[in-house]
Amino acid sequence: xxxxxxxxxxxxxxxxxxxxxxxxxxxxxxxxxxxxxxxxxxxxxxxxxxxxxxxxxxxxxxxxxxxxxxxxxxxxxxxxxxxxxxxxxxxxxxxxxxxxxxxxxxxxxxxxxxxxxxxxxxxxxxxxxxxxxxxxxxxxxxxxxxxxxxxxxxxxxxxxxxxxxxxxxxxxxxxxxxxxxxxxxxxxxxxxxxxxxxxxxxxxxxxxxxxxxxxxxxxxxxxxxxxxxxxxxxxxxxxxxxxxxxxxxxxxxxxxxxxxxxxxxxxxxxxxxxxxxxxxxxxxxxxxxxxxxxxxxxxxxxxxxxxxxxxxxxxxxxxxxxxxxxxxxxxxxxxxxxxxxxxxxxxxxxxxxxxxxxxxxxxxxxxxxxxxxxxxxxxxxxxxxxxxxxxxxxxx
Amino acid sequence: xxxxxxxxxxxxxxxxxxxxxxxxxxxxxxxxxxxxxxxxxxxxxxxxxxxxxxxxxxxxxxxxxxxxxxxxxxxxxxxxxxxxxxxxxxxxxxxxxxxxxxxxxxxxxxxxxxxxxxxxxxxxxxxxxxxxxxxxxxxxxxxxxxxxxxxxxxxxxxxxxxxxxxxxxxxxxxxxxxxxxxxxxxxxxxxxxxxxxxxxxxxxxxxxxxxxxxxxxxxxxxxxxxxxxxxxxxxxxxxxxxxxxxxxxxxxxxxxxxxxxxxxxxxxxxxxxxxxxxxxxxxxxxxxxxxxxxxxxxxxxxxxxxxxxxxxxxxxxxxxxxxxxxxxxxxxxxxxxxxxxxxxxxxxxxxxxxxxxxxxxxxxxxxxxxxxxxxxxxxxxxxxxxxxxxxxxxxx
Numbered sequence: 001x002x003x004x005x006x007x008x009x010x011x012x013x014x015x016x017x018x019x020x021x022x023x024x025x026x027x028x029x030x031x032x033x034x035x036x037x038x039x040x041x042x043x044x045x046x047x048x049x050x051x052x053x054x055x056x057x058x059x060x061x062x063x064x065x066x067x068x069x070x071x072x073x074x075x076x077x078x079x080x081x082x083x084x085x086x087x088x089x090x091x092x093x094x095x096x097x098x099x100x101x102x103x104x105x106x107x108x109x110x111x112x113x114x115x116x117x118x119x120x121x122x123x124x125x126x127x128x129x130x131x132x133x134x135x136x137x138x139x140x141x142x143x144x145x146x147x148x149x150x151x152x153x154x155x156x157x158x159x160x161x162x163x164x165x166x167x168x169x170x171x172x173x174x175x176x177x178x179x180x181x182x183x184x185x186x187x188x189x190x191x192x193x194x195x196x197x198x199x200x201x202x203x204x205x206x207x208x209x210x211x212x213x214x215x216x217x218x219x220x221x222x223x224x225x226x227x228x229x230x231x232x233x234x235x236x237x238x239x240x241x242x243x244x245x246x247x248x249x250x251x252x253x254x255x256x257x258x259x260x261x262x263x264x265x266x267x268x269x270x271x272x273x274x275x276x277x278x279x280x281x282x283x284x285x286x287x288x289x290x291x292x293x294x295x296x297x298x299x300x301x302x303x304x305x306x307x308x309x310x311x312x313x314x315x316x317x318x319x320x321x322x323x324x325x326x327x328x329x330x331x332x333x334x335x336x337x338x339x340x341x342x343x344x345x346x347x348x349x350x351x352x353x354x355x356x357x358x359x360x361x362x363x364x365x366x367x368x369x370x371x372x373x374x375x376x377x378x379x380x381x382x383x384x385x386x387x388x389x390x391x392x393x394x395x396x
Numbered sequence: 397x398x399x400x401x402x403x404x405x406x407x408x409x410x411x412x413x414x415x416x417x418x419x420x421x422x423x424x425x426x427x428x429x430x431x432x433x434x435x436x437x438x439x440x441x442x443x444x445x446x447x448x449x450x451x452x453x454x455x456x457x458x459x460x461x462x463x464x465x466x467x468x469x470x471x472x473x474x475x476x477x478x479x480x481x482x483x484x485x486x487x488x489x490x491x492x493x494x495x496x497x498x499x500x501x502x503x504x505x506x507x508x509x510x511x512x513x514x515x516x517x518x519x520x521x522x523x524x525x526x527x528x529x530x531x532x533x534x535x536x537x538x539x540x541x542x543x544x545x546x547x548x549x550x551x552x553x554x555x556x557x558x559x560x561x562x563x564x565x566x567x568x569x570x571x572x573x574x575x576x577x578x579x580x581x582x583x584x585x586x587x588x589x590x591x592x593x594x595x596x597x598x599x600x601x602x603x604x605x606x607x608x609x610x611x612x613x614x615x616x617x618x619x620x621x622x623x624x625x626x627x628x629x630x631x632x633x634x635x636x637x638x639x640x641x642x643x644x645x646x647x648x649x650x651x652x653x654x655x656x657x658x659x660x661x662x663x664x665x666x667x668x669x670x671x672x673x674x675x676x677x678x679x680x681x682x683x684x685x686x687x688x689x690x691x692x693x694x695x696x697x698x699x700x701x702x703x704x705x706x707x708x709x710x711x712x713x714x715x716x717x718x719x720x721x722x723x724x725x726x727x728x729x730x731x732x733x734x735x736x737x738x739x740x741x742x743x744x745x746x747x748x749x750x751x752x753x754x755x756x757x758x759x760x761x762x763x764x765x766x767x768x769x770x771x772x773x774x775x776x777x778x779x780x781x782x783x784x785x786x787x788x789x790x791x792x
Contacts, residue, residue, distance in 0.1 A: 078505055109474055109524035113517055120516065120583070121509055124576075128505035131777055152565035153558060162549060162558060162570070167729070169548035174558070174567035175586065180520075183590055187516070187583040190571065194579055198723040198775050327594040333563070379594050381527055 002026045003278060004088055006075065006126070007096030008068075009033055009053040012142070012211065012270055014227050016094060018218035019271045020278075021066045028069035028088045029053070031097065034118075035228075035235075038104065044235060044372045046228035047244065048214070048362070059224040075122030078129075085133040092138045092278045093130070097122055098188075102146070102179035102326075103234045103377040112180040119184035120191070127195040138281040139203040140274060141192060143185045145263050145293060145336060147207060149176030150329055155336035158205065158289020173289075178328055179379070189289075196287035203286075204277045209263030209293025211270050212239040213355065214362050227267075229362075232372035238299055239264065239351075241373060242306040243359045246317045248368050252307070255375070256324035258300030261334035263293025266349040276344045291338040294348035309356045325375040398422045399674060400484055402471065402522070403492030404464075405429055405449040408538070408607065408666055410623050412490060414614035415667045416674075417462045424465035424484045425449070427493065430514075431624070431631075434500065440631060440768045442624035443640065444610070444758070455620040471518030474525075481529040488534045488674045489526070493518055494584075498542070498575035498722075499630045499773040508576040515580035516587070523591040534677040535599040536670060537588060539581045541659050541689060541732060543603055545572025546725055551732035554601065554685020569685075574724055575775070585685075592683035599682075600673045605659030605689025607666050608635040609751065610758050623663075625758075628768035634695055635660065635747075637769060638702040639755045642713045644764050648703070651771070652720035654696030657730035659689025662745040672740045687734040690744035705752045721771040 003020050007013040008029025021027045031053055039045055051059065057070045069088065073080040075097050098119040099105065105115035123141070130137050148155045151174070160173045172193065175186045195201045214229045230236040231244035242252045265273075273292045282288040297305075303319045310317040324330065342348075349355065399416055403409040404425025417423045427449055435441055447455065453466045465484065469476040471493050494515040495501065501511035519537070526533050544551045547570070556569045568589065571582045591597045610625045626632040627640035638648045661669075669688045678684040693701075699715045706713040720726065738744075745751065 078509075109521065112524070113474075113520050116516060116520065116583075116587075117513055120512060124509050124512065125505065128508070135777070151567055153560040153563045153567075156560075160558070160560065160570075162556070164549040164552075164556065167549045171547055171549075171570035172572070174556075174570055176568070177586065177590065180587075180590070183583075183586055186586055187579075190573065190579055190582055191512075191576075194573065194576070199777055381531070381595055 001278065002089060002091045004084070004090035004093045005029045005096065006093065007031055007098065010035060010096055011228050011230070012267065013096040014056060015216045015219055015267065016271050016274055017068055018060060018225065019216060020275065021060065021068050022064070022218060023275070028071060028090070029057070030071040030073055030084055032074040033072065042232070042234055044230065044232040044369070045367070047231055047367060048226050048229055050226050050228050051224050056225060059222060063222055075125055076118060078125050081125040081129045082133065085129040090134060090137055092140060092281070093126060094140045094274055094278070095123065095126060096142050098184070099181065101234050102181040105179050105181035105184070106377050106379055115181050116184045116187065120187050123188045124191060127191065127201065130201055131195070131199045135201065136284070138278065139192065139201065140277045141188065141203060141205050143189055143205045143207045144182060145207050145209045145291060146182040147175050147177050147186045147189060148173060148336070149178055150332040150334055151176060152333050155291070157291045157337055157340055158207070178326065193287040196285055200285040202282045202284050203288070204282060205287065205289045206273060206277060206292045207289060208270065209265050210237045210239065211265055211267050212237065212351070212359070213267035214359060216268050216271060233375045233377065239302050242303060243356070244368055245373065246306050246310040246315055247360055248370065250370060251318040251320035252303045253374065254299055254303050254319055254321050255326065256321065256330040258303060258321065259298050259331040260328055261296055261298040261332070263291070263296050263336055263338065264351065265292065265294045266351070266355065268349055269294055269346065272346060273341050276341055276346060280344050290340045291336055292341060293338055295351055296334065296336070306356065309353050309360065313360060322375065325378045327379040397674065398485060398487045400480070400486035400489045401425045401492065402489060403427055403494065406431060406492055407624050407626070408663065409492040410452060411612045411615055411663065412667050412670055413464055414456060414621065415612060416671065417456065417464055418460070418614060419671070424467060424486070425453070426467040426469055426480055428470040429468065438628070438630055440626065440628040440765070441763070443627055443763060444622050444625055446622050446624050447620050452621060455618060459618055471521055472514060474521045477521040477525045478529070481525040486530060486533055488536060488677070489522060490536045490670055490674065491519065491522060492538050494580070495577065497630050498577040501575050501577035501580070502773050502775055511577050512580045512583065516583050519584045520587060523587065523597065526597055527591070527595045531597065532680070534674065535588065535597065536673045537584065537599060537601050539585055539601045539603045540578060541603050541605045541687060542578040543571050543573050543582045543585060544569060544732070545574055546728040546730055547572060548729050551687070553687045553733055553736055554603070574722065589683040592681055596681040598678045598680050599684070600678060601683065601685045602669060602673060602688045603685060604666065605661050606633045606635065607661055607663050608633065608755070609663035610755060612664050612667060629771045629773065635698050638699055639752070640764055641769065642702050642706040642711055643756055644766065646766060647714040647716035648699045649770065650695055650699050650715055650717050651722065652717065652726040654699060654717065655694050655727045656724055657692055657694040657728070659687070659692050659732055659734065660747065661688065661690045662747070662751065664745055665690055665742065669737050669742060672737055672742060676740050686736045687732055688737060689734055691747055692730065692732070701747070702752065705749050705756065709756060718771065721774045723775045
């Protein structure tokens with residue numbers, strides 16, 4: 001199958017490309033390398049040094065004999081997207097190519113507006129290019145479980161049957177996203193749903209939980225194939241950050257009481273979920289939503305788990321509660337359905353001690369920068385105007 | 397009260413400014429005059445010649461002695477918005493300043509992306525400016541009933557109590573918008589709701605029905621104070637267009653069977669609704685949604701009404717069914733609640749024969765351009781690629 005991966009330089013994009021290439025698909029990646037610019041802005045870097053995308057594609061070819069077609073370009077430029085679609089003619093597009101950080105979108109008005117325009121415009125261009133050049137193509141779009149927020153009812157997979165005043169309908173599940181980044185994904189979902197209804201396109205929206213992990217079968221082949229692993233406050237996620245903190249001998253930073261419950265999944269499962277979606281396309285006109293996570297935890301449970309595993313490795317790890325920089329409920333009901341991918345064959349990796357061991361070992365690095373872990377980006381306006389917050393984040 | 401009206405050059409913005417000025421408020425208007433550029437692009441013009449915004453503000457001063465402060469600027473420029481807020485320090489902002497046409501947003505990828513970025517970015521800038529310079533200010537935002545689509549259940553005012561698997565929550569009403577324009581308003585609503593939750597801002601989202609009518613007490617004072625009345629396929633709305641067709645002796649163009657039911661309201665009621673919202677602000681942190689219309693009709697009912705009133709005036713009017721250029725249900729359940737504005741004192745104008753008479757009289761004009769009435773913008777991809785559609789619309 002001809003598979004185009006947008007955001008192919010990213011944490012998930014690159015391992016996905018290698019995995020699907022191994023499976024014999026004809027894979028192309030596109031990226032504008034923006035994440036590397038944002039890292040420079042914020043003075044953060046991945047834990048493990050990673051090669052340029054060009055070098056990784058070359059190394060992949062050298063090591064496996066397999067070709068991954070490479071395009072450098074920006075989805076905000078419609079000419080670029082149009083040329084990409086006419087040059088590669090994909091059967092499926094896996095769209096990871098967005099600004100992926102909630103804190104980044106909350107730094108200041110500039111980054112808020114950038115996040116929403118970058119993500120929404122890029123996605124609209126993909127939809128228009130599909131409409132004009134690849135109407136049978138299947139869009140597999142990375143969304144987030146964060147689109148739903150934490151409602152007091154079970155979270156269904158994208159749609160909900162509602163009975164109201166004696167009448168019924170199946171309608172999009174209401175959204176309560178928690179940052180301008182999460183909002184951008186909600187906007188995308190609405191736009192894609194519309195394109196399916198009106199243009200008869202087909203799409204799968206993967207509302208993904210928090211991903212953890214650093215290795216896949218393909219990244220293990222050679223150090224040059226490593227993927228980027230972030231542990232900083234802006235691009236890192238809770239569990240990845242905790243592992244780095246444990247290894248560094250600093251307390252795990254739990255925001256507030258740590259009662260925030262979310263869905264989580266291993267990076268290997270992300271890749272498998274995407275493959276499952278690609279291999280089982282919806283029919284034309286269908287907008288399908290999968291909730292993509294394998295286990296639910298609250299943040300305190302994760303911290304305690306890291307503490308326990310660290311103890312086995314002889315590390316004494318403390319847990320520290322910080323004032324929550326985000327606006328979110330710390331105690332809340334959370335039960336989300338994630339059945340559709342299981343029904344299609346997903347066999348989840350569980351967050352076992354074994355997997356965490358691996359992460360703790362890989363996190364043992366001289367490159368850890370302590371000063372980029374503590375949260376500086378605040379959701380609420382601070383006493384001063386927002387500029388100091390922005391500067392604090394930028395000069396961290 | 398210091399009231400800032402964004403989009404003060406528009407069909408609704410200008411009459412709102414005059415009305416609130418008459419009521420003794422300190423009114424400022426801002427506009428980037430973009431609508432006049434879009435009219436040039438599409439070679440359409442308002443039925444009645446209207447003066448520039450600058451001339452109308454000057455005429456208002458001359459005729460009434462009242463000042464309306466005038467700002468020319470673009471909401472997409474944050475410096476401009478920031479300067480506006482620090483110069484005027486509004487107590488309330490009435491935000492009409494968006495690209496308002498569904499067909500315009502469907503012409504091609506350029507106008508789709510323009511509509512979403514223009515509307516979403518302008519609105520985000522208003523939110524950020526409120527956060528930084530006017531946190532107690534009340535945002536009164538013009539949304540649209542079209543955000544809801546036509547669900548098979550009653551449409552509530554913004555929120556819905558949902559019972560699911562034995563648990564309950566009150567959540568945002570699910571949205572099924574019917575064009576990229578309507579989607580932009582859905583995106584705005586989500587962004588505003590978030591800003592209220594996280595920044596403690598206060599806002600009223602006015603999900604407005606289709607507005608008809610051409611005159612208010614203030615536009616009647618002098619011809620120089622007229623507001624723009626569009627009857628073309630892009631900026632005109634069904635009832636306004638039917639009146640112009642009746643007067644011109646051409647058939648009324650009903651899309652499909654005409655069973656599409658929507659909420660409607662008179663232009664005078666729009667202005668009164670906005671006043672009611674401004675005078676009754678929500679509390680800090682509250683995101684309030686009002687459904688703003690006074691009567692429900694389906695399109696065929698409107699056509700028959702225009703036919704009947706025209707007959708009284710001695711005009712024989714035919715009704716023609718065109719293939720629907722939009723993708724929408726032509727037979728559907730539609731019952732929307734609109735109680736909150738009534739509870740706060742709205743006394744609706746009904747679509748009586750009298751009001752229609754007035755519209756038919758004013759529509760009697762030598763300026764009617766027949767060639768801009770028939771629909772050319774198609775929601776669905778046509779046999780050829782989209783470019784011809786775009787060109788057809790532009791060169792109409």
